[in-house]
Amino acid sequence: MxxxxxxxxxxxxxxxxxxxxxxxxxxxxxxxxxxxxxQKAVEASVEKSVFGVQVGPIGVWAHNELKLSNQIALRSEIGWGGVSSAHIEPLIALEPRWYYNLNRRANKGRRIDGNSGNYISFRANYRFFDISEAENNNQDYLILATSWGIRRNIGNHFNYEAGLGVGLGIRDEEGKEIGYTTIFNLKIGYRF
Structure with missing residues (x-):
């Protein structure tokens, strides 16, 4: 011994x-x-401000995300979009996003720059007149929806987003019309 x-x-x-x-x-x-x-985990955070442009199957948008806390950013958006190429509408949107997996991504050595991560959001989307309907171009449309999505980087400036959500659509057409709506988001963008 x-x-x-x-x-x-x-x-x-x-x-x-x-x-x-x-x-x-x-x-x-x-x-x-x-x-x-x-225990030396990285305290990850969304960026102070992210500005970019995005295109999707039907539409083009300019957006800015402003940091509210380490995991929450407020996204503002303006653009042209619609449900089909026959219905293109100008829109504005406001969307607080909770990027819930930034710490996990950072600890695994994955990129979080440009707010690259998974998010849950509450989107308020206001669509103005529909340019395809000349006789009914005063149909305003408000969408309030909860969605889940991802954003990932491609190189230093390019990114893509995909997301799904459900919510309420409110149309003002000779009185209020309220119905359920689904949100599908697929965009490729450039971050400045």
Missing amino acids: EKHCVIFGNNIFSKSISSIEKVILVSLFFFGSYVGFS
Whole structure:
């Protein structure tokens, strides 16, 4: 049996250590090192301000995301879009986004620049007149929807977004019309 010295402060204690105790001590040392390193998690944050343009299957948009907290950004958007090429409408939108997985992405070494991550949002979208309907071009349309989506970077300035959501659509056509609506989002963009 070997004798080892264990030093605590200025005191030296002699103690016999068995093979099992050695395995336990070595395991605790390595596990403790792993836990110690894993506690140095990066506190990830959305960017202070992100400005860009995006195009989708039907539409083009300019947007800005303003940081409200480490994980929440307020997205404002203006553009032209619609449900088909026959119905193109000018629109404005306001959308607080909660980027819920930024810390996990940063800890795994994945990119979070340009607010690249998964998000949950509440979107208020106001569509003005429909340019395809000359006789009914005063049909305003408000959409209030909750959605889930992702944004990922392609290189330094390009990105893509995809998302799904559900909400209420409110149309002002000789009185109020309210109905359920779905949101599908697929865009490719350039970040300045």
